[in-house]
Amino acid sequence: MKPALLEILSCAGKKTIPTNNERVDRARMSLQNLIMSLQRFWADQGCYLAQPYDVEVGAGTMTPDTFFRVLDDRDWKVAYVQPSRRPTDGRFGENPHRVQKHFQYQVIIKPAPSEIQKLYIDSLTSLGIDLQEHDIRFDEDDWESPTIGAWGVGWQVLLDGLEITQFTYFQQAGGIDLSPVPVEITYGLERLEMFLEEKDDIFSLDWSDDVTYQDLRAREEREFSEYNFNQADVRLLQSSFQKNHREAQRLVAKGLLLPAYDMCLKCSHFFNLLDSRGAISVTERVKMISQIRVVVNHIAQKYTSQEVST
Amino acid sequence: MEFLMEIMTEEMPPVHVKGALAQLEERLTEGLIANELVDRNDSYGKISVFGTCRRLIVHGIFVEKQQDKQATIIGPPKSVAFSDDGSAKPAATGFAKSQGVKVDDLEIVKTEKGDYVGINKIEEGKPTQVILEQILPTIIGTLSFPKMMRWSDSSFRFSRPIKSILCLCDRKPLRYSVNDISPTNHTTGHKIYSPKKLKVETFAEYKVLLKQNRVVIDPEERRIQILRQAERKLVRLEAKLHPDDQLLAKLTYDVEHPYVFMGSFPQEYLKLPLEVLSTAMREGQRLFSVLKGKKQLPYFLGVADAYKDPKFLIRKGNERVLKARLEDAKFFWEQDVKSSLKEKSKRLDQIVFQERLGSYQDKTDRLKKTVEYLADKLELHREKNAATGAAELCKVDLMTDMVREFPSLQGKMGGLYAKDEGYSIPIWKAIYEHYQPVSLDDSPPSSLTGSILSIADKLDTIVGTTGVGVEVTGSKDPFGIRRNAQGICKIILEKKLSFSFPRLLDKIINTMKDRLVKEKGDVKSYVLDFFNGRLQHIFESQGYRYDLVKASLAPGIDNIYHSYLRLKALDSLKDSPQFEPMIIIAKRVNNILRDQSKHKVNEELLLEKQERELHTTFSIIRDNILPLIAIGDFSKAQRMIFRMRSSINDFFDHVLVMADDKKLRRNRLALLQEISQLLGRIADYSLVVIEG
Structure with a gap:
């Protein structure tokens, strides 16, 4: 082999020696420490720390602590962990990067502070990441959720090529123009932890000093992948979708908007399960999504008009 | 006078930056010209634009102020303003007062309508700075982007939130405001390396200061830096970048300080096709693949917004992410080949x-x-x-x-x-x-x-x-x-x-x-x-000339390739001496035939020598041309058409088409119709524009 090539290859294999600071941080690193650090950081910024919502959602954005609270013009600061289910991403626990359930860390601040990017960068620094040694990029990536009539403008944040965060200025939710504009920061907790632990297998992450991601989640991934892809009863899901949809409509009419919204979330989850069962055609997909969106938009309109009248 | 403006924002997409810079240059130029901020040679000066994903930068050398103007202000007619004895009436004193001059300063101005009272005034030109303060808020506020956003409680929209504006005329900040942001005389350096305030007076200083603080403002300079650094990394491997202009253009704007790093991936992934490898690298991580000849090497190049990577953290991080993506790709390939396409x-x-x-x-x-x-x-x-x-x-x-x-x-x-x-x-x-x-x-x-x-x-x-x-x-x-x-x-x-x-x-x-x-x-x-x-x-x-294009497309699209050949033939003959006369004849034929109903040629009614001759020439040429048209040899076909010219000319010179005898008239029209029809299969010559 040519000497030049050898040099390059030996670099690739060489372990860099962490600085003292980093060694300390690394030893403490675990998912629960990561969560605690973020909780501490955002609580210090005045965020109320919410608890995860108890209905299945595809993303932290869909929970009431985000969806309803961005609609009105009152100040709002919240941060929370939200388990998020994406049935089609399941890989029976065999893929080192894909899981049908992952954990998001969701931050919503309204109005968006003008120094929010700096705050976000500070939050990474608070995790012990020395950004002067890394490449952090805000890469154009506008976000959209047709199911809840929401879209925003922003970036995916890449840290040395790894997408660790979705950073969005909300423009619309429930089909309503938002004013003032809220900012949403969604950290992918597993991604971030993989970066911190320099690991390339999600299941090898440490949840705490003694418990690994594997211990906690492997069986769940296996069983739910089997359920999502092969076992979920398509007819039951279809009729559940329709029943919950009707219930949502009925509840909106009665002005019970929070329960109505729960029904929409359930519809959305049934829809995702049907999708992973391969039971939705292109045209059905469009139709079902719009079915949910219509009710959600209706909820948003009623919610904002109630806000005005109270 | 030196003008410098820098609009700092959160990271804008590259397309937005390029579009905004073009708009800024164009509108500022328009604004200068509209406000007569030009020197004696009608030149407004010089504008150059630069930018990164976080900065829109305009530098200009402009005139100091508008030129002073001699202006005559006309007041009331002389007869109304002054009595015959020359004493001022109220109209004159009123006018003088309104203009802030004495009655003695009023002059008599001769106009088409007679003598009027007036004054000659020198209107002092406004300073450039004042005009810029007037026009800039609108220019900035109406920049348009493919997708725009709001970020506070105002309805102001831009590509991404504006953080600050630096705007100087001869070292002094201008006074205006855009969405409640007023210009200052400072900027900030690289977001991570040097996020501190930097005071600026001149463009030369600004450029150096930013470079010291890890920002290269000129896109072209960044592009060249990327290519040079890449070349240096690859020279040892005797390899080159898989060329990807779109990726290069994006990265050029995405970073304020380009640092090229090289990484590798395990050999086993080389089994994946080149297309898959380069797509996996480009999408998501924005990495270039590396080729030696046509062969993919197990390396990649990335462009970081950095100036060093002493601990190889950037490189190793990217290697880990890429390996995961390639592992996915390999998994997909293996899944996909489990069953055949059939x-x-x-x-x-x-x-x-x-x-x-x-x-x-x-x-x-x-x-x-x-x-x-x-x-x-x-x-x-x-x-x-x-x-x-x-x-x-x-x-x-x-x-x-x-x-x-x-x-x-x-x-x-x-x-x-x-x-x-x-x-x-x-x-x-x-x-x-x-x-x-x-x-x-x-x-x-x-x-x-x-x-x-x-x-x-x-x-x-x-x-x-x-x-x-x-x-x-x-x-x-x-x-x-x-x-x-x-x-x-x-x-x-x-x-x-x-x-x-x-x-x-x-x-x-x-x-x-x-x-x-x-x-x-x-x-x-x-x-x-x-x-x-x-x-x-x-x-x-x-x-191609638009009229030639129209003429050759007029016969309708039967055969798209033939439309092109017709155009090429027409275009190649447009400078020949026969071209214009032929066009003129074709137009004449068309004019005569306008609104005429269709007839058939009866050879026995061809009485005059010239019409018999034309008919014979035409028949021969037609028989020769039709096969040429069929195989698409339109140059030859056109040249043959040109040969009919003298016969047609003779015909027009000696034969009265619109003869009184109905039968003769119809027969002659019929002959021209056949000719016109043949011409029409090659081009509608009447659509060709002749100059002069």
Whole structure:
């Protein structure tokens, strides 16, 4: 082999020696420490720390602590962990990067502070990441959720090529123009932890000093992948979708908007399960999504008009 | 006077930056000119623009102020202002007062309407700074971006939130405000390395200061830095970047300080096709792949917004992410080859192409028929089987995991899987290439099988979507009909494919059976019109004169390749001495025939010598030209037409077309009609514009 090539290859294999600071941080690193650090950081910024919502959602954005609270013009600061289910991403626990359930860390601040990017960068620094040694990029990536009539403008944040965060200025939710504009920061907790632990297998992450991601989640991934892809009863899901949809409509009419919204979330989850069962055609997909969106938009309109009248 | 402005924002997409810089330059220039901020040579000075994803920068050298102007202000008529004895009436004192001068300063101005009272005043020009303060808020506030956002409680919209504005005229900050942000005389350095305030006075200083603080403001300089650094990294490997201008352009704007790093990935992933490797690298991580000759090496190059990577953290982080992506890609490949394309094709009926136009199985069935028809018409007997074989499998890769993950690999993956299964070159290449050309600068398929499959597929989409009522408007083109039509023309012209286009449309419309909502005739004429428009656009953008383009497209599109040959012939003859006289004659013939009903030539009624002669010449020429037209040799055909000139001239000089005798008149018109008809098969000469 040519000497030049050898040099390059030996670099690739060489372990860099962490600085003292980093060694300390690394030893403490675990998912629960990561969560605690973020909780501490955002609580210090005045965020109320919410608890995860108890209905299945595809993303932290869909929970009431985000969806309803961005609609009105009152100040709002919240941060929370939200388990998020994406049935089609399941890989029976065999893929080192894909899981049908992952954990998001969701931050919503309204109005968006003008120094929010700096705050976000500070939050990474608070995790012990020395950004002067890394490449952090805000890469154009506008976000959209047709199911809840929401879209925003922003970036995916890449840290040395790894997408660790979705950073969005909300423009619309429930089909309503938002004013003032809220900012949403969604950290992918597993991604971030993989970066911190320099690991390339999600299941090898440490949840705490003694418990690994594997211990906690492997069986769940296996069983739910089997359920999502092969076992979920398509007819039951279809009729559940329709029943919950009707219930949502009925509840909106009665002005019970929070329960109505729960029904929409359930519809959305049934829809995702049907999708992973391969039971939705292109045209059905469009139709079902719009079915949910219509009710959600209706909820948003009623919610904002109630806000005005109270 | 030196002008410097820097609008700092959160990270804007590269397209937004380029668009905004162009708008700033244009509008500022317009503003200077409109406000007469020009020197004696009518020059407004000089503007240059620079930018990064976080900065829009304008530098200018402008005149100090508007030039002073001598102005005459006219007041009341002399007779109203002054008595005959020269004493001032109230009108004069009032006017003088309103102008702030004494009555003695009033002068008499002679106008067309008589003598008036007036004053001569020197209007002092406004300083540039004042005018800039007036026009800049509007210029900045009305910049437009492909997608705009709000970020506070105001309705102000921009690409991304504006953080600050630096704006100096001769070292001093200007006073104005945009969305409550007022200009200052400071900027900040690199977001991570040097986020501190930097005070600025001049552009020269600004440039140096920012460079010291890890920001290179000139995109061209950054681009060159990226290429140089890349070259240096690769020289030891004797390798080069897989060229990707789009990626390079994006990265040039995405970073304020480019640092190129090289990384590697395990050899085992080299088993993946080059297309998959480079797509996995480009999408997501924005990495360049590295080639030695045509061979992919297990390395990549990335561009970081940094100036060093002493601990190789950036490189190792990227290596980890890439390895994960390649592992995914390998998994997809292995999954996909578990079943053959043929087996997968059984599920084509489960994916919808378009609600009314049916599934991809339906589309595949139509494509097979169309491809077979085209192969016959083009006498591609050897390619026919391969082409229909390719048509059968070309859409199957839409169901593969790889294409679901990397949609931009559609077609290519199908081709690669077919190659892997051992299909012949004409088959796998046709599948591989059948989306080409995907853009205006993309090349058409290299294979003939791919070319006809591509035409069939694109035209099926055009006819189908048009027929079910999908409209193309300025901004809306959901099925890419415009791009598809352009692609078809490109293939036909570059591959010199000669066939009847309207008949191909008939064929495709028939394959649609009762799926179309619109009348078949309407669909056909709409598509023909649409292609006429596209061809006109293509030819004009190639630099052909618009009237020649119109003239050669006027006979209608029968054979697209022939339309092009007609134009080329017309264009090559436009400078010959016979050209103009021939055009003039053709126009004369057309004028005479306007509004005349059709007649037939009766040879016995050709009385005059010149009309007999013209008829004979015409008959001979026609018999010679028709075969030439059939094979598309329009240069020769046109030159032959020119030979009729003297006979036609003689005819017009000696024969009265509009004779009193009805029979003679009709016969002569009939002769001209036949000639005109023949001419019309080559071009509508009357549309050619003659200068002077």
